[in-house]
Amino acid sequence: MHPITVRTMKFDVPSADEFHPLCIAGNSALSYTHLATGLYVAYLEPFFVKSLRRVMDQIRDEALREDVDRFSRQEAQHYQRHIDFNKAVLAQGYPGVEQRIDVLRRDFEGFLANETDRFRIGYIEGFESYTTQFALQILASGLYDHRRTARSIGELFKWHMLEEVEHRNVAFDVYEHLYGGYLHRARMCWVSQQHMFRFVADCMQLMSSVDVARHGERCRITTRQKVLMATSRFGMRARSMLPGYTPHKYAIPSNIADLSTYFTQLAQSIR
DSSP states (O other): OOSSOOEEOOOOOOOTTTOOSOOSTTOHHHHHHHHHHHHHHHHHHHHHHHHHHHHGGGOOOHHHHHHHHHHHHHHHHHHHHHHHHHHHHHTTOOTTHHHHHHHHHHHHHHHHHHSOHHHHHHHHHHHHHHHHHHHHHHHHHTGGGOTTSOHHHHHHHHHHHHHHHHTTTHHHHHHHHHTOOHHHHHHHHHHHHHHHHHHHHHHHHHHHHHHHHHHOGGGOOOHHHHHHHHHHHHHHHHHHTSTTOOGGGOOOOTHHHHHHHHHHHHOSEEO
């Protein structure tokens, strides 16, 4: 089995009536972060796939070309499954969210039309340098198995985070292979991560403000929660921008192999 396994998955998706926003450990900040991230990646990951296709002919290493192909196929599966779940989120009719998504869509269209390949590959690497760290941390926490985490979204994100770990080296290796350069890489870490967090923060606020009226105070995101989120992100963001950063140095826990086997067995097909 190739370490970057392409799995065709199918997850149970709640209907609009079954959906409840406090779906991650019953926690408002964690839940809205995940819901907003799901909305974001539905547009981010098609951008990844299109950007990598544009440079595929420039990749001279055959093994790396295979990894890029598998990375792209994993990402294509991710955004399709998140689109399935996002239908339940968008059916809640959150005022302003669709408009914010339109801005996001135009952003990625602009990146494809107006930016360079170096910008786009740097963007991908900057994003992946954060999500690899986040995936390792969140999987180790057991959050997706929490008794108050909705099984449907818990399984969706657990699979997604597993595959973030599996393809953790690809974007970094492509960037180094084609371009290299520390300062540009560090800048693109900042650009891509800020782009994501700005969108996530906007959508969290839009959704939470509506749900406080619908479902009560449990849906409010407190100032303390915002500070804790910013603090938890700071170390990972700073680490991604260090001169010596490389995902090849991560020690991968043994339970990742068990998780890989679990989702491979659940998959409708594998490659």
